[in-house]
Structure formats: C-alpha cells, structure tokens
Amino acid sequence: MAAEKRSLEQRLNEGTVIVGEGYLFELERRGYLQAGSFVPEVALENPDALKQVYRDYMKAGSDVVLAFTYNGHREKMRIIGKEHLLEPLNRSAIRLAKEVAAEHPTEEALVAGNISNTNIFDPEDVESKEKVRSIFAEMVQWGKEEGVDFINAETFYYHEEAVIALEEIQKQGLPAVVTLGLMGENILRDGYTVEDSCRILAEKGALVVGMNCFRGPATMQPYLQKIREEVDGFVGGLPIPYRTSEEHPTFFNLPDGGCSCALPTETTFPTSLDPLYHNRYELAEWAKEAQNIGINYIGLCCGASPAMIRAVAEATGIQTINSKYSPDMEKHFLFGQDKTLKDHNLAYRTKA
Template sequence: MSAHANDDPRDRNGTRTSRGLLERLESGTVICAEGYLFELERRGYLQAGTFVPEVVLEHPGALAQFHRELVRAGSDVIEAFTYYAHREKLRLIGKEHLLEPMNRRAIELAHEVAAEFPHDPPLVAGNLANTNTYRPDDPRTAAEASGMFAEQARWAAEGGVDYLIGETFYYAHEAELALEAMSETGLPAVVTFGLPATGVLLDDIEVEAACVRLAERGAAVVGLNCFRGFDTILPALRGIRAAVDVPVAALPVPYRTTAQQPTFFTLRDSDHAALGDGRPFPLALEPFQCNRFEAAAFADTAREAGISYLGLCCGAAPHHIRAMAEALGRTRPASSYAPDMSKHFAFGTDPSLASHHEEVAASL
C-alpha cells in the first residue's frame, strides 16, 4: 500500500470538520463505502434475487453494525440503505405498505450510527436506485420512475441527509429523471451509471456524453458504480474525467473482471457444475473476489487519474475499505488492528518467536 500524504480534511486538533460533501471534495478524496445488498445477504439478513432491504425493519441491529464497521474502516459516508427500497421492489414482494417506514427508518438508523462518531462525523447520504421498470420507448414508465424517485428523495431530505446518491442507472434518461427529483430537494446529488458489457448505455448513449448531460443539469458528482471491476472500469472513468468539469465517482465491484468478461454478470466459472450455466453471479462469486491489496492499488490509480469520490459496490467488505483509506494515507479506527505478520507463528520475523518457527514454516 502506498504512503501518500494524508488528504483527510481535519482541523488543527485532528478532528474532522463538519463540512459538507462539496467542501470535502475541494480539499481531498471522499470515500463512500457501499456493498450492502451482497454483504447482508452473505450474513443471512437479506434474500438474494429480490434483494429488497427488509433488514432495515426486521434486523436493524445487523444493518447498524455494518454501517459501523464501514465507518471504522474508512468510509466518510453512511449511505442510508434505501437502495431497492422503492415502490416497484416493494410491490414485487407484496409489501408496499412498508415503503415509507422502510425509507424513513433507514435514514434514522444512518443518523444514529453517525452520532456514534462525534469526533469524526461521517456524512449521511440518501440513496435512489435504478427502477428496473423504466423503458426509453414507454412514457408511462418514465412517469412511474419519476414518481418513485420523487418520494424517496423527499423522505431522505425530510430525514436530514447531507446529500443524495442516485446510482446503477443503465439508461441515460432514467438517471436524468432521478437527478430532477433529487434537485428538487436542493441537496447535492451524486449520480452514477452501471456500465453494461457493451460499453454503451442501453439507450445507445455513450456514458461520457451521459455524464456531461448530468453535470450540465446540476449533478455535483458523476461517474460509475457497480457492474465492473477494477481493471475494466478504469478506461471509461478516464474518459468521463476528461469530459466533465465536476468531481468523478468510481465505485467498482471488487471482482476480477477481464476484457473478455468485463462485468460481474459476464464472469464464468465452468469448472463448477453446481452453477448450471457456469454463471457465478450473484451467489458464487467468491473465486473472483479481489483482495485488500488490489483495493488499495485501485485507490492509488483512481486518485492519480483525478478521481476524488471513491468507494466499492457489491462485494465490498470493511477490509477493502480500510485498505483504500490507508492507501490514501489515512489512519482509521480499524487501522489499530492492521496486520502484523512479523509475529505470525510460522511466517513471522520477530526474534521472540519460537526458535523452530522457520522449520515449521518450511513444512507447511
């Protein structure tokens, strides 16, 4: 991990200031950790497939703990878990009556955890996601999407969030509809696309052009999240960075995507018959998981490319976020438990280790 100078904005006493998103971006890099859907599914609190964040109401303590872990690891933001807490998803599971309570409770919970860090307060962000129903040739779906975005944005603003995130859009116009709803609140908006394997958004618009349009319409930050891993997201990010004059966001998935398999949807693992068609998404992606050193290297590379809003999406875990924060020169609460392999019983170098530890290491 690199030893860059610390770009963490703090006052003279070493305490993080209470500045908002834009002020923090002016003076350094903002880390926004995500990955709630996959991690809470792995922990047994969320159902894969529907991916509705019922955990907000059913197991709030589990969600609060994950928020806590991400802040301790290095996230500057607690993102209220309202991703897929929209009307279409709740309709799908027959629980539309939980829509508003779920959104409001998620925002309350984010604030409650943020209050646990009074000397290093994270921002709290509201969150909107792709609707999965929008179609560019159907005005009815555009109206429905606008309605879903508007109610979630309003609840988030009423809940006192610092800014709003709209993410994982694969249609340019759907992202614009989300931005319209977020702009009505007067809060800064971060808008990011999930870039399909073709390299073009599904309404045949280049992602660079789509980001320019968002920036022109008032988005505070534009960029990419999800779908692509470290190597396959960078070329498009560099194109976006060159095309816009606002901060750029990069929140890839920590999976080893390739030029031949550029998204985690397209990864294949044909050696495991249990997968049927060989597609590991979304339940068998572990063999493709990136390690903490790859996460740190991505943070270095992205910052060198001029990208100042960093994070990880589906598949992220606290150790990835800690590695990214430390690559940016930061020391976070979880850094007190950073690895010290010098004291490992077999592979360590500490002179106080048992005299036969090298012999043990050679036989392992």
C-alpha cells in the first residue's frame, strides 16, 4: 500500500527533495519538440511521449512531476500563431503529470505547475509588467484548478519578474518555488545579485528559492553557496549538465574545439552541445557537494537525462524506482570480477 502523500514542505523538512527537469532538451532529442521555438506542443500532439518522459524522470528519482508548460505561455503561443491552444496545452500538461505521479509505487509524486521567464519583461515598461502579470495569473489559475501541489516559477533573469511571479502564485494560495537563471554578467539584469534576490523572495514568502538552468555545476555552485549563506529557508539548485567554466559561465556560448564541421548556429547552443556534457559521476559529485552545503531541492535542468537524475538522487542517499538498473560491471565479460568469467577475455581488457 502506498504511503500517504506528503506536501513539498513536509518532504523538505524530512530531507532532500530530488527534482528532474530538462524536458525541453530531452523531448527535442526524442524528436517531439522543435529546437528554437521550444514550445511544448507535445502536451497536445504527442501526449504519450510526454507521459513517458515524465515517467522516466520520476522512476529515476524525481519526487516531482513538473507539468511541462515551460514556454507554454501566451507570448510564446502568440509567436507561433497558436494562442487558441494555450489553455488546452496547459491543462493537458498538468493532467498528464497527475496521471504519471499517481503511478508511483510507494508514494504519489508531487505535481508542480510551471511558469517561467516570458522574455518580454522590461523594467522600464509598465505595460510589459502588466502583460507579464496577466501571463502568470492565468497559468497559475489553471494550475490551481487542475489541483497542482505547488508552482515552480523558474529561469528568471530579472528580479522584479520573479517577484511578480511569486505574487501571482500567492494570490492562488499555492506554495512557490522560485529559481533564477544567471547569465554571463554574473548579476541579474535589473541589478540584483542572485543572493539578494533570493533573500528578498524568501522574505516575501517563497517556500524554496535558488537557481536553475544556464549554468553547469562549476559556475552555479559558488552562487548557491552565497544564496545558502543569505537565506534562512529552503534553497534549490538545478544546474545544466554541461561543462561550463569561468571563461564560459553559461551554455549559450560554450565552444567545442573538437568540432570539424560548420555549425548551423553561431554557437553550440542549443543542438551541438553533445560533446560538452558532464558524465553522471561528475554530476553525482556535485549533488553531494550541494547537499553538504545545505541545498535542499536538488536536480538538473536542460540537457539532463534520466540516468543523470538517477545518479544525482543516489548520490544524495536515495534509492530510486529504477536503481535496480544502475551500473554494475561485475558480470561484464571484459571488466567484471565474477570468478566464472573467462580469463582470456579478462586478460584482454587493457588491449580492447
């Protein structure tokens, strides 16, 4: 019999919460989403594909099934000429997430609604602020009506836009997770440091504050440390799984010195990042480090695979549904240690 479903706050009080994000890149890799526009039409066009991604991430250890409505807002739908599908897309993404969350064999997963950066926010334009507020208000209301457990508001590079998101979530009486995307300037575009922004958001009532996307572990972790020192409540960290560096702190301009062909885009972002991944063991080491400094809400963002999420979860001490498929080389014909393996194969391991 499955355990009674705990709230996000209850789970955070009892230990680390694992969050699998990155549906955008994963569904593009699987052939169900267009890179560039990055609009989650999959919720309507290929619902079974979306459910399988939800399922794969949950079985890899995610405590949360995040409804895939990132970029599923009125402005993006206007750009692609499908604004009439906005509400059906949002409701479908949430309903599919709820169906998968209920499949969890030990405790029903949490379902989060999702709002994000609109890319139209302008701190000098009052009209843009009202448009942003309207975008968030309708999406949060649909989430409330569909019965989400909380709202994940993410990837904000303006502090004020994040505050508007939080306010609209609070109007619906839902818990809020608010995470920031820090670009290469190392400061939010309206002049706030990420630690000051997170402290203010936490003081205003966000349950979890922190960072997601844009940066890999190496260039996000120093800022997570600063946030942890400034914030009394729960802190989240969800980096991308790419090898960013001080010279190239985000994945928007990561170079690939080994590429031998001309790329169709100016940089490796978004469809030529493949050689620039961290391996799962590096990501697991980051997860341990994040947990050790007191990050409570841990996951990965764009580019993450289920195997990576599983490695992160296991590194924080969590056995996942699919941990039975975690690597075990004991029986491998070249690299195993089983005594019944053939010596002539084992002797060849260094020459293979």
